[in-house]
Amino acid sequence: MDYQQTIQYLYSRLPMFSKIGKDAIKPGLNNIIRFCDILGNPHHKFRSVHIAGTNGKGSTSHMLAAILQVAGYKTGLYTSPHLRDFRERIRVNGEMINKNGVVHFVKSHKEQIEQIEPSFFETTVAMAFDHFAKEKIDIVVVEVGLGGRLDSTNLITPLLSVITNISLDHTNILGNNLQMIASEKAGIIKPGVPVIVGEKQKEVENLFITRALENKSSIIFASNEWEIEHQEPSVKREISEPNVILKLLPVNITAKSSDSQIFKTSDQLFLDLTGSYQLKNLATVLSAVNGLISQGFVITEQHIKTALRQVSYLTGLMGRWQTISLNPLIICDTGHNEEGIKAVLSNIAGTPYKKLHMVIGMVKDKDIRKILLLLPKEASYYFCQPDIPRAKNAEELYSEANENQLTGKVFSSVKLALAAAKETAQDDDLIFVGGSTFVVAEIV
DSSP states (O other), rough: OOOHHHHHHHHHHHHHHHHHGGGOOOOOOOOOOHHHHHTGGGGGGGGEEEEEEESSHHHHHHHHHHHHEEEEEEEEEEEEESOOOOOGGGEEEEOOHHHHHHHHHHHHHHHHHHHOOOOOHHHHHHHHHHHHHTTTTTTEEEEOOSSTTGGGGGGGGSSEEEEEEOOOOSSHHHOSSHHHHHHHHHHGTTTOOEEEEOOOOOOTTHHHEEEEETTTTTTTEHHHEEEEEOOOGOHHHEEEETTTTEOOOOOEEEEOTTTTOOSSEEEEEEEEEEOOHHHHHHHHHHHHHHHHHHHTOOOHHHHHHHTTTSHHHHHHOOOEEEEEEETEEEOOOOOOOOOHHHHHHHHHSSSOOEEEEEEOOOOSOOOOHHHHHHHHHTSSEEOOOOOTTTOOOOOOHHHHHHHHOOEEEEOHHHHHHHHHHHHHOOOOOOOEESSSSSHHHHHO
């Protein structure tokens, strides 16, 4: 098989969560344990940081990987899902695994794939671990796919376990309250491994503290360690080049603790990830950096400042409050649960525009009632559906939205919806594209 045939084989043969949802999940770690045993347990051959959480784990993973990369460490990065190219999931110093590497892995282990019958995600985790081991990586940043306790990535014993935050998402799989979801995320905590929790949330903080104590692991809440705030919006700078639009957002950062290995007083950073929610993620990243420095990593203030100005360039991150056009202003974001949409709306509120146009699509296996209640009624909506089996029918989305006084038109594809929004919008309007990772994947 060539590369395209190999990818088609993986997509067609293996259960894929992005396509069919819950039915794609194979509970437990048995499959990944068997697969990695055949591969010679590659996860024992590299150091790692493990990152879980409801929102922000992707951005946190990319920021931390960028910092390690700039600090001179050969850095692996495993994330999911991908937006455009399957190989986005597996990177070394920002470079995607090459096509021959994907073909060779599947060709070499096709017998095991058909014997073990792993899910699509389990296979990609095994491929990633095998690739990182062969590349002799210094450290790998591993993002959890879903939950934590039973996630295939939970095979690793990392240097740090990082949990960004907890909110309601995938409730049909992880549980319908914050405590149940937090318990699943806390499943990545390993004996003696330090724990970084991004937000101190009163509903679940004791659960994390208890789990850390049970594992004899130290625990730090990043929100207790850092105070981070935007500077005045007027200080934002925009650089426009062909097909590249970069915003640098200045933030002021103050270390609350004198124990910090970095930024012992106050300092200023410029971020290329400009969503306001990145301030919480940044605190988590800085606490993780302190944790790595405590374990012997050499990371300086300058490494951090240099990396955070160019995370997208260094790691290939896309879809996080990403500007894709200026006239009219078009911004996309992968936020798709209640907390994610709240963060998106906060960013929209801070963006100057005359009229708001929203290109929105969602998946059918989520309760979207609370999200629809949050969306602004004054916007013009372009309802669509991404090209996946899990997509919510655009007509159904339109009908449910109408019940909440959201008005607009229905389009059969994301691209048609965006084209209609661009044709209607004036230069001083804002077009937002989102509602689902899979909507954003079709336009970035």
